[in-house]
Amino acid sequence: MAEASKVIHVRNVGPEISENDLLELFQPFGGITKLVLLRAKNQALLQMQDVPSAINAVQFYTNAQPTIRGRNVYVQFSSHQELTMMDQNAQGRGFQALIQYDGQQNAISARTSLKGRNIYDGCCQLDIQFSNLDELQVHYNNDRSRDFTNPNLPTEQKGRSSQQPGYGDAGAGFLQMANAAAITEAFGGGLPPGISGTNDRCTVLVANLNPDRIDKDKLFNLFSLYGNIVRIKLLRNKPDHALVQMGDGFQAELAVHFLKRARLFGKRLDVNFSKHPHITQGADAHEYVKSNLNRFQRNAAKNFRYCCSPTKMIHLSSLPQDVTEEEIVNHFEEHDADNKRELTVIVLTATLWSIPVSTRTPYSVAPV
Template sequence: MDLWRKLSHSRSRLVFSLLSSINRQSAMQARSSLQGRNIYDGCCQLDIQFSNLSELQVNYNNERSRDFTNPSLPTEQRGRSSQHGYGDTGSLYALQSSGARVAFPQMGNTAAIAAAFGGGLPPGVTGTNDRCTILVTNLNPDKIDEDKLFNLFSVYGNIVRIKLLRNKPDHALVQMADGFQAELAVHFLKGALLFGNKLELNFSKYTNITPAPDTHEYAGSSLNRFNNNAAKNYKYCCSPTKMIHLSSLPQDITEDEILTHLEEHGTIMNTKLFEVNGKRQALVMFENEEQATEALVCKHASTIDRSTIRISFSQLQSI
């Protein structure tokens, strides 16, 4: 089966995995031939980039990954985690034990990180990326600013600096605290909808953002979510969902006050107030992921009755 026929029957996000299975010269020829072409007439335009990985490790042959040289791979992990969508329990520890691949120091307590992700890293996340700066494109320049980008990207790690590119108003650079957190942000946010635009994220060629008058600094911000107990916070990392979780709420807040604070961002389907260890929290379900993302971006770190609220995505399916 020729490469183009494989691609035409695959999702565009699988292109990079397929290309990694062929040699360097063939990969260069494939990129040259396929860059900018459509998988289907008039849609699904290919954007092909070379990965920083020297090889791709595939553990399962299923709808998410496939090794065409090894058809005998299992379709899923035996005794898999109960948290749907997360993969190989041993994948994170394999980074430690392999002589060729070692986990980067920024991952810290790898056992705790593995536990936060339900036993292993999300499929497609290697834990070996060392590039901290992300290039974000296709932003809505009329509605985005540095603080809103901070609110979104801080879900996946601490933010050092953010810079909007004035000569390209729909572009921004986001520097994360380390490469692992940057990899999580790229993995979970690529293709997310925000203010009517589908976000594109790639690792920048720049290792960091140079401090400048038009650069916003966040390294010392108390609003960075991973300042304390970082490993525990990884369990909240996921792609945008319809459900958001609010914490640090005033003790006497009502559901009506929450609705008033958030309803400008979309249709709220359901809400629930509850307490954890005596602290008031809430779940709010929007009609779709884009509305919930806008609410998080605009209202994380906002105040209600002198309380600075915190908002994360929730992986719960219903209230």
Template sequence: MAEPSKVIHIRNVGHEIAEADLLQLLQPFGNVSKIALLQMQDLHNSVSALQYYSTVQPSVRGRNVYMQFSSHQELTTDQNSHGRNSDQESEPNRILLVTIHHMMYPITVEVLHQVFKAYGYVEKIVTFQKSAGFQALIQYQSLQEAMDAFGALHGFHKPIIAYRTASKGLSASYAQMGRAAMITAAFGGTLPPGVTGTNERCTLIVSNLNTDKINEDKLFNLFSLYGNIVRIKILRNKPDHALVEMADGFQAELAVHYLKGAVLFAKKLEVNYSKYPNITSAPDAHDYTTSSLNRFNSNVIKNYRHCCAPTKMIHISALPQEITEDAILNHVSEHGSVVNTKLFEVNGKRQALIQFESEEEATEALVSKHATSLEGNTIRISFSQMQSI
């Protein structure tokens, strides 16, 4: 094995894997300063990443990849390969040069802002026309924001909502285009199979609930994995039915896609679109519009990337620094048989992976224990897409 190096060599990278996918694996351990092989910002981050992935199999888009230290201690950029007047900088900076080829629709500053603001605070946008095509300079507040945008949007080409000149007018169409690009980029350029991105209905009807164990907060814990929750109402005349209003149609579509048929408290959920456009504010409707537990108020792109159907593995964050595996197990093991656990640290913050015997047990643990207090901390729980630990 090579000596520890800031440069990491990754094998078995398929043609469908983009730079953004590799960044997602390594960025929890520190800033990535170059991508060719892949160079971390410093040696400590590189060692931490490989120590972690020596016990957890890294996987990108369902393909196992393999990491080792490179024999290179540093990656260098060959300026001559691009010519002296190349627009490609040798080092990342907070200003992006964006070139749009084969532009089918007018692109305005507003559209660009809608797309790029998802990755950070955009300070300035300047657009111009060059021989290479329509171009823009986009300046972020920080280097990391610019790198996140580059990793997610470089090479992006597939919008999910067609340009429309319907009665909503041009401005609405531009906004739709920008949001479409942001969402598609979050999923690596292609939406999950079966998700269209065109649904506009925000309210869902959920049926076949276990009336002895379910309540609005438990439904919130589950459905908030796929978007922000506005209101939830359990129907008093049909207590095994509930209405769930999501913040927008795309988030509602994700919830339908991933939760239809999921098993919760020994009941197979039915999740469909409701005939009601929204839930009217009323004493029997729980309002979550101002809840700090809504997950999509920040890190929107990251949260979309982590959307998945219920799995056997849950990820727990916001843990106390002195927490032990035994304390975590005592908190969640009442919900099923725990197969394996792993307590680890990312950027100085304690996190855990808990693998249950079944998806149903993991789902019960998530809906029952998300946002509960553990040794004074309000913990956060989501499903993990890792297959084993």
């Protein structure tokens, strides 16, 4: 066993384990002053308030196997006597960046040398992946972007503060969240597995739709579970295809990740990023940018917590106090005519119900 230390090393920390889970495991032994999750290695480092607290915790869990969310975790002293880290308020926000080298080999060398290394002693471990972008388009030299080959770029667009970036042609009402830093706390301090947070393509191509039953509003109801909708366009020459423009690249990535291969009206959806950066305004494009049904205009972090793949369970809220189970069942049976499945209504509270149905599409359900 390593020399006793205030710092405890925890292994087998799976993606389902949050910071709060670790805090609950070790708080009975004393105060915890620092906590670092090393997601890339499924490990964590905790610093107790003093060495005796750490000794008590390690000794206890040496004799009693600790389990978090059904997963065995393993506890030992760290080789670090102290964790040096950034301000706690900045911890776990998932800051990310895109860097373009002048050649592919330089990018490979940088990734090989730096992947898994820490920026600071014991924390801020680098997770480096190759981007699917061929080239970066940098328009401003400021604290958010910089083109080192062109020092003459402006610091910001005229008439727009660099602290409040806009969304292109989407207009007011949308926050640009392409770096996803502001909402990673909604996912427990880190993005869900498979989500990079670096995508900047806002438009999604949806294929294999059921053209007899789909329309723009039904697509809006489905895709608005993962972000704000700017425009939707059904393709005339391909009636089973549609374009959906999300509020930003991060929201589009969530939609692609969670809806790919989802079943809708008897067909498996094929959802991918479109080659088109945005949907051009026109008669075929339906505008949603000013719709008050876009639920991510406010309480965005709260709504991101609900992002998941479609299931057979729907959660309804803000129902009238006098609504009956029969009324709810009758309403949803209208949308389950093909399957004729029995619907079950469970009363959770006076205003919250859960209903298993064949798809999760909330046809006439207002956003929470």
